[in-house]
Amino acid sequence: MGLCYTQNVNFIEVRDLKIEFTKIDENGAEVPGKVALNGVSLDIEKGSFVAVVGMNGSGKSTLAKCFNGLLIPTAGSVKVDGFDTADDSTIWEVRSRVGMVFQNPDNQLVSSIVEDDVAFGPENLGVDPAEIRRRVDDALKRVGMYEKKDRGAHMLSGGQKQRVAIAGAIAMRPDCIVFDEPTAMLDPKGREGVMSIIKDLNAGGITCILITHFMNEAEQADRVIVLKKGKLLCDRTPAELFSDREMIERAGLEMPPAIDIRDKAGLPESLTTADEIAEYIAAV
Amino acid sequence: MIRDITLGQYYPGGSAVHRLDARTKIIATLLYIIELFVVNNFYGFLIAAAALFAVIAVSKVPLKFIFRGLTAVFLIIAFTFLLNLFMVDGRVLWHWKFLTITYEGLMRAFFMAVRLVLLIIGSSILTLTTKPIELTDGLEKLLKPFSKIGLPSHEIALMMTIALRFIPTLMEETDKIIKAQQARGADFESGNIIQRGKNLIPILVPLFVSSFRIAQDLALAMEARCYRGGSGRTRMNEIHFRRGDAVAAVLMVLFLAGIIASRFI
Ligand SMILES: Nc1ncnc2c1ncn2[C@@H]1O[C@H](COP(=O)(O)OP(=O)(O)O)[C@@H](O)[C@H]1O
Ligand SMILES: [Mg+2]
Numbered sequence: 001m002g003l004c005y006t007q008n009v010n011f012i013e014v015r016d017l018k019i020e021f022t023k024i025d026e027n028g029a030e031v032p033g034k035v036a037l038n039g040v041s042l043d044i045e046k047g048s049f050v051a052v053v054g055m056n057g058s059g060k061s062t063l064a065k066c067f068n069g070l071l072i073p074t075a076g077s078v079k080v081d082g083f084d085t086a087d088d089s090t091i092w093e094v095r096s097r098v099g100m101v102f103q104n105p106d107n108q109l110v111s112s113i114v115e116d117d118v119a120f121g122p123e124n125l126g127v128d129p130a131e132i133r134r135r136v137d138d139a140l141k142r143v144g145m146y147e148k149k150d151r152g153a154h155m156l157s158g159g160q161k162q163r164v165a166i167a168g169a170i171a172m173r174p175d176c177i178v179f180d181e182p183t184a185m186l187d188p189k190g191r192e193g194v195m196s197i198i199k200d201l202n203a204g205g206i207t208c209i210l211i212t213h214f215m216n217e218a219e220q221a222d223r224v225i226v227l228k229k230g231k232l233l234c235d236r237t238p239a240e241l242f243s244d245r246e247m248i249e250r251a252g253l254e255m256p257p258a259i260d261i262r263d264k265a266g267l268p269e270s271l272t273t274a275d276e277i278a279e280y281i282a283a284v
Numbered sequence: 285m286i287r288d289i290t291l292g293q294y295y296p297g298g299s300a301v302h303r304l305d306a307r308t309k310i311i312a313t314l315l316y317i318i319e320l321f322v323v324n325n326f327y328g329f330l331i332a333a334a335a336l337f338a339v340i341a342v343s344k345v346p347l348k349f350i351f352r353g354l355t356a357v358f359l360i361i362a363f364t365f366l367l368n369l370f371m372v373d374g375r376v377l378w379h380w381k382f383l384t385i386t387y388e389g390l391m392r393a394f395f396m397a398v399r400l401v402l403l404i405i406g407s408s409i410l411t412l413t414t415k416p417i418e419l420t421d422g423l424e425k426l427l428k429p430f431s432k433i434g435l436p437s438h439e440i441a442l443m444m445t446i447a448l449r450f451i452p453t454l455m456e457e458t459d460k461i462i463k464a465q466q467a468r469g470a471d472f473e474s475g476n477i478i479q480r481g482k483n484l485i486p487i488l489v490p491l492f493v494s495s496f497r498i499a500q501d502l503a504l505a506m507e508a509r510c511y512r513g514g515s516g517r518t519r520m521n522e523i524h525f526r527r528g529d530a531v532a533a534v535l536m537v538l539f540l541a542g543i544i545a546s547r548f549i
Contacts, residue, residue, distance in 0.1 A: 100508035107501035154452035
């Protein structure tokens with residue numbers, strides 16, 4: 001295939017993105033307000049697993065909403081699979097390709113019964129009933145909630161609700177899913193379950209963008225994007241990022257617990273992941 | 285106590301009642317409620333109660349679930365009973381100072397209480413045997429003819445879906461807020477009515493705030509899942525009239541005839 005080099009492997013392209021919220025002044029007129037993102041450019045490759053980190057208010061959720069056109073750039077552009085999110089006529093092309101899972105497990109399920117909620121997305125897309133049934137069953141199996149498909153949503157734990165929300169996104173058969181701090185409100189067990197599902201989905205070919213404030217989660221991604229005050233501070237592999245203490249401090253973040261232990265124990269800096277460190281300790 | 289309200293709770297099952305088209309069940313419930321007000325004597329209530337318990341038996345919903353709904357509204361029933369008991373003129377059975385019980389009052393109070401009990405059981409059977417989504421789909425289809433005169437049938441149905449979904453969430457939220465305020469020394473159990481009303485403000489305000497938060501989050505989540513109104517939407521389980529619905533219709537007519545006949549006994 002001689003033409004391979006022209007193939008576009010970037011699934012999402014963000015160029016000079018600026019998001020400025022408007023506010024209402026004393027006279028009731030709309031005036032420019034908070035600039036939440038400014039001059040952000042980045043690419044998300046097809047099939048990759050990208051983490052986005054940064055302090056509270058650094059613009060992570062705002063960026064997430066730009067990935068599927070829930071927010072439209074004030075300036076600059078966001079392209080998803082070639083579709084400009086600012087183009088009204090193709091917004092549903094964008095949204096059906098990029099699924100979203102939000103932070104609060106309680107506030108994103110629409111229907112009372114698990115399987116009916118998972119069906120909500122495909123129903124909106126006008127998918128054929130028999131096909132919806134297949135997709136719902138398949139999605140629930142992938143997140144391990146098939147046995148609970150007849151349950152009431154309010155009977156589930158936070159982690160289970162979050163898995164149902166993920167199934168709701170999967171059932172739309174997206175190419176990419178954006179997770180906005182999906183584990184922030186969960187207990188450690190729920191967190192682990194959600195992380196392992198995200199990694200499974202990525203292994204199955206779905207591009208995953210994970211916004212998180214847990215560094216041990218960011219560490220598992222292919223790439224980490226760091227935001228600070230609405231600007232892109234850096235965009236590196238986790239190994240590069242977490243070997244740079246100065247950058248971590250500048251971003252107002254913390255080292256992953258494993259790396260912290262490594263440095264306090266004086267282990268070699270060539271060990272960059274929790275697994276490597278664990279192996280080293282086990283071998284000693 | 286808040287948790288005891290069964291209205292809007294589904295009891296999963298595969299009985300003949302569960303399998304009926306939601307539209308059949310909605311119409312049957314409405315008819316039943318109307319018929320309860322047509323009934324005017326003991327025989328009518330006997331027929332109405334027998335029919336209700338036959339439906340419960342077929343539905344295989346445990347009685348425990350059905351009566352749980354009643355305990356939550358027990359006060360309303362008791363209040364209605366007392367009001368009727370003391371307010372109706374007629375043959376005096378018992379008299380003490382300003383309180384008088386008449387034969388007519390006793391009958392009226394008794395009938396009204398039975399009526400309310402049957403009404404509440406009847407409507408909780410509807411919600412116990414019908415998935416919320418089928419209930420709202422059924423309602424949407426029943427209201428469809430009125431969309432020509434501007435009734436937003438899809439939106440009404442969606443509002444109901446969301447309300448049913450978030451009633452438990454908001455109740456939990458209320459419980460949490462009450463506990464948090466009590467931990468700070470708030471007292472909801474004493475004082476006169478005005479004082480108690482005032483005490484509710486620290487509950488209602490946070491509840492309002494969190495409802496808005498939920499609404500905002502949910503709207504965003506729905507948009508992210510490509511929600512764009514009712515047109516072009518499909519359903520995973522389209523509701524269909526089946527043979528069972530025809531049987532139910534025949535039974536409904538028989539029941540109606542029985543109720544009307546009972547008035548002439
Ligand atoms: N709808 C909005 N209107 C005005 N300002 C907003 C809005 N949403 C977010 N912001 C502001 O934009 C900044 C970035 O917010 P956000 O993207 O939610 O941050 P993060 O998710 O990283 O915590 C914050 O200062 C926040 O107050
Ligand atoms: Mg956020």
